[in-house]
Amino acid sequence: MEGRLANSWRLTVNDKNFIKTALLSEIRIDGRKPYEYRKIAIKFGREDGSSEVQLGQTHVMGIVTAQLVQPYRDRPKEGILSIYTEFSPMADPSFEPGRPGELAVELGRIIDRGLRESRSVDTESLCVLAGKFVWAIRIDLHILDNGGNLVDAANIAALAALLTFRRPECSLGGEDGQEVIVHPPEIREPLPLTVHHLPIAITFGFFSNESILVIDPTHNEEAVMSGRMTTTVNANGDICAIQKAGGEGVPQRVIMQCLQLATAKAVGITKQIKEAVEVYNTERALRKIKRHPTSTSVNVREKQNQSIGK
Amino acid sequence: MEQKQSNSPASFIDSTVVPGDVVLDLSSMTNQTVKLGGGLRQDCDAISAMKAGTLRFSKPNKYWVESSQKRNFLIDVKGPAVGFLPVLAFEGGTRRNIPKFEVGTLLYLRVVKANFGMNPELSCTDAGGKAAEFGPLKDGYMFETSTGLSRKLLSSPTCPVLEALGKKLSFEIAVGLNGRVWVNAASPDTIVVVANAIMNSESLSGAQQIIMVEHLLKSIQ
Numbered sequence: 467m468e469g470r471l472a473n474s475w476r477l478t479v480n481d482k483n484f485i486k487t488a489l490l491s492e493i494r495i496d497g498r499k500p501y502e503y504r505k506i507a508i509k510f511g512r513e514d515g516s517s518e519v520q521l522g523q524t525h526v527m528g529i530v531t532a533q534l535v536q537p538y539r540d541r542p543k544e545g546i547l548s549i550y551t552e553f554s555p556m557a558d559p560s561f562e563p564g565r566p567g568e569l570a571v572e573l574g575r576i577i578d579r580g581l582r583e584s585r586s587v588d589t590e591s592l593c594v595l596a597g598k599f600v601w602a603i604r605i606d607l608h609i610l611d612n613g614g615n616l617v618d619a620a621n622i623a624a625l626a627a628l629l630t631f632r633r634p635e636c637s638l639g640g641e642d643g644q645e646v647i648v649h650p651p652e653i654r655e656p657l658p659l660t661v662h663h664l665p666i667a668i669t670f671g672f673f674s675n676e677s678i679l680v681i682d683p684t685h686n687e688e689a690v691m692s693g694r695m696t697t698t699v700n701a702n703g704d705i706c707a708i709q710k711a712g713g714e715g716v717p718q719r720v721i722m723q724c725l726q727l728a729t730a731k732a733v734g735i736t737k738q739i740k741e742a743v744e745v746y747n748t749e750r751a752l753r754k755i756k757r758h759p760t761s762t763s764v765n766v767r768e769k770q771n772q773s774i775g776k
Numbered sequence: 777m778e779q780k781q782s783n784s785p786a787s788f789i790d791s792t793v794v795p796g797d798v799v800l801d802l803s804s805m806t807n808q809t810v811k812l813g814g815g816l817r818q819d820c821d822a823i824s825a826m827k828a829g830t831l832r833f834s835k836p837n838k839y840w841v842e843s844s845q846k847r848n849f850l851i852d853v854k855g856p857a858v859g860f861l862p863v864l865a866f867e868g869g870t871r872r873n874i875p876k877f878e879v880g881t882l883l884y885l886r887v888v889k890a891n892f893g894m895n896p897e898l899s900c901t902d903a904g905g906k907a908a909e910f911g912p913l914k915d916g917y918m919f920e921t922s923t924g925l926s927r928k929l930l931s932s933p934t935c936p937v938l939e940a941l942g943k944k945l946s947f948e949i950a951v952g953l954n955g956r957v958w959v960n961a962a963s964p965d966t967i968v969v970v971a972n973a974i975m976n977s978e979s980l981s982g983a984q985q986i987i988m989v990e991h992l993l994k995s996i997q
Contacts, residue, residue, distance in 0.1 A: 476852075478882040480958070484917040488964035495917065497972050 475559060477689045485690045489678045494687070496522070500680045501727055506735065508626050508742040514656070514750075515631030519623040522684065523613025525557075528623030529606045530631040534646065537593070537600040545592020546602040549578045549624070551609070558612035569616075576709045577607070577621050580665040580698035584706035587628060588660035594636055599646050601633055603659070614684035617696050621667035622739060629664075629743045632656035665706040666735045668728040669696045672714055679720065681727065695721070697728040701736040789833045793825040793841060800839065813840025849877065851885065854920070854954045857895045861885065865899040867907040875912075882913045882958060884950050913950060916960030917967050923955045925978050936982040940989040941970055969996055 485495060492500055504522035511518065515530035537544060551574040553561040561567070566574070581587055592601040605627065607620045635654040639647045671683035672693035683691060693713025698706040705725060710716075788799045799816070800823035802808055812818065815827035816839060825831065829843030848860040861883075863874045877883070883900070890896040902908040921929075929935050929951045934942075941947070947961035947970050957974060961967045973992050977985045 476880055478918050479878065479880040480882050480913065480916050481918055482880070483915065484964070484967065488968065491964050493964050493968055495919075495968060495971070497968055 477686060481686065482690050485687060486673060489673055489680070494680065494684075496684060500678070503682045503731060503735075504684075506622065506738060508622065508739060510626070510630055510742075510746045515627050517623050517626035517630065519619050519626065521613070521615060521619040521622070521682070523611060524615060524619045525609075525611035525613070526616065526619040526623040527608040527610055528620070528627035529608070530627040531604050531606070532601050532631070532633045533604070534594065534599050534636075534648070535602040536598065537596075542597040543593045543600075544589040545600045547578075547582060547587055547589060547605070548602065549574050549581075549605045549607065551607045551620070553609045556611075557609045561609075561612070572709075572711060573617050573620055574607075576617055576667060576696055576698070576707065577605075577624055579707045579709075580621065580667055581624070581628075584663070584665050584698075584700070584704070586661055586663050586665050586700075586706075588662060591660045592633075594646055595638060595644065598644070603628075603631075603633075612685060614686070614688050615669050615682050618667050618669050618682060621665075621698070622735065625661075625664050625666075626739055626742065628659055628661055629739070630658075630746050632658055663700045663702065663704075664736050664739060665698045665700050666728075666732040667696050667698045668731050669694060670724050670727075672716055672720075674714060677716070677720065679724070681731065695724060697725055699725065699728045699732045701729075701733045703729050788831045789839075790830060792829070793831050794828045795824075795826055797825045798822045799825055799831055807837060809837060811838040813838060815841025815843065847874075851883065851898060853885075853887075853896060853898070854956060855896065859885075859887075859896045859898045861898040861900065865901060866911070867901050867905065877912065882918055884910050884913055884952070884958070886910055909950075913958050913960075916948075916958050917971060918956055918958045919971050919975065921955050921957055921975060922978065923953065925974070926951050926953055926955050926957065929957065929974070935977075935985075937973055937977040937980075937985040937989055940986045941973055944993055945970065965996060969993070 488495065489500070494500065496504075498504070507520040509518045509520075510516065517528045519526050519528070535546065537546065551566060551570045553566065553570045555561045555563050587603070592603065594600060605624050607623060609616055609620070632651075634648050634651060634656050636646050636648045639645050669682065671680045671687055671691040672678070672695070673680070673690070674692040680687060680691075683694070688694070693710075693716065695708065695710040695713075695716070697708050700706060788797070793799055800810065802810070802821040802823065810823070812823065815825060815829060816823055817826050823839070825841055827841045827843050827845070829841040829845075831839065832842050833839050846862045846864070848862055851859040851861050853859040864870070866875060869875075885898040885900060886902060888897045888899050900907065900910040902910070929938060929949075930953070938949075945961065945966050947959055947966055949960075949970070950958040957971075959967050959970045959974075961970065969992055973989050976988055976992075980988060
């Protein structure tokens with residue numbers, strides 16, 4: 467019995483009451499204003515298509531890989547996009563290893579819907595040989611630390627990884643043009659994916675007293691709040707997806723308010739992601755220059771001695 | 777299940793009983809009105825013991841089982857094992873006035889015993905049995921820090937961050953050696969400032985802590 471108690475983290479009665487009373491004066495426990503986001507830090511790994519995002523205490527890693535597969539029968543000219551989430555037990559004592567729980571499935575679905583329904587990743591450009599070979603893009607999201615608001619952080623990680631991913635270039639060859647030759651990265655420069663726009667997920671938390679609204683709830687606020695909603699919008703103001711799974715009911719004007727707030731935030735976050743990807747791309751280009759030394763070193767002393775005739 | 781032959785009640789009084797022993801047989805007693813105390817249960821005519829202990833009797837007709845088992849509250853002390861707080865470990869605590877705590881109550885406690893492999897034993901009184909500020913904490917906000925920082929906060933002379941905060945703000949804190957700190961003040965923004973100042977002072981030197989506190993206080997004014 468004591469083992470079970472150790473796994474169930476609980477907020478004290480004092481904390482629950484304090485979070486709610488402080489919100490009445492528009493104060494959050496980490497000093498933020500209700501509509502303020504935590505600091506977002508985006509880092510990239512050595513490989514193309516691996517990103518690490520930190521949103522306050524929340525830490526998510528995204529990895530993109532691609533494979534040549536047969537397309538779905540009803541979509542022979544489109545590539546395949548799939549998202550896998552892994553909620554590591556080191557992120558939170560309540561995460562169990564093995565089959566993804568409800569939260570993991572929901573997170574995967576929200577990000578998947580945001581990318582797929584809005585057609586942000588161009589799947590037609592992933593087609594190599596219609597009906598036979600297409601690229602299947604697989605996004606793996608690893609939750610490393612749960613500090614609250616996993617959806618937003620995971621979404622940014624997925625987008626950052628997609629923008630920096632490069633797939634190998636391939637061409638058709640063979641006698642009948644039905645063979646696919648995949649060129650290794652040293653021979654032909656791998657190509658980036660075509661991403662039309664960036665759908666940003668923004669999560670809101672609702673509290674029952676005085677219908678208070680916060681953006682980007684932390685872990686403690688999530689334990690106290692009575693409802694949540696995730697809106698996926700892009701910087702152009704298009705609404706890509708809305709997810710509100712149960713929780714307290716909210717009036718329509720609150721939803722409209724949330725969408726307006728989300729669009730304003732999405733502009734800032736999109737800019738931040740694009741800037742981070744820019745920095746990564748310039749670094750990558752510099753690395754490529756160093757990778758191929760074309761000049762061989764010459765021993766000047768020896769040459770001098772030879773010419774003098776010693 | 778076979779019922780044991782019930783002996784006369786006199787032979788069980790003041791002797792050890794274990795759960796299942798039939799200590800009284802009402803059919804064989806002259807006075808059938810009996811008061812049952814703790815640890816005894818009635819099954820039609822047979823009274824059997826539910827706890828292990830000594831059967832006691834007081835005139836005219838009261839029977840109960842006395843044992844030295846303690847009932848405990850299970851307390852999360854942020855350690856490898858759950859801590860035991862005996863229900864009587866309060867000032868003036870008797871079996872009749874056991875406090876009722878709801879799940880999630882925050883308590884300031886003293887560790888009586890903490891041995892390897894055993895659950896730590898806690899108490900809400902000091903060594904002399906007085907309450908001395910131990911017990912449930914009302915309102916305020918609790919956050920977690922490292923044990924190193926909580927030792928710094930408890931050191932004397934006063935830690936620089938607490939001194940700098942105390943010069944401008946009025947608040948009360950309770951610091952646990954297990955890395956939990958509770959803050960209470962009149963207004964929520966004071967509590968938030970104090971909590972964030974303490975959390976930020978983890979890896980700062982004394983002078984840096986004072987600068988950090990000044991920075992924080994200026995930003996809220």
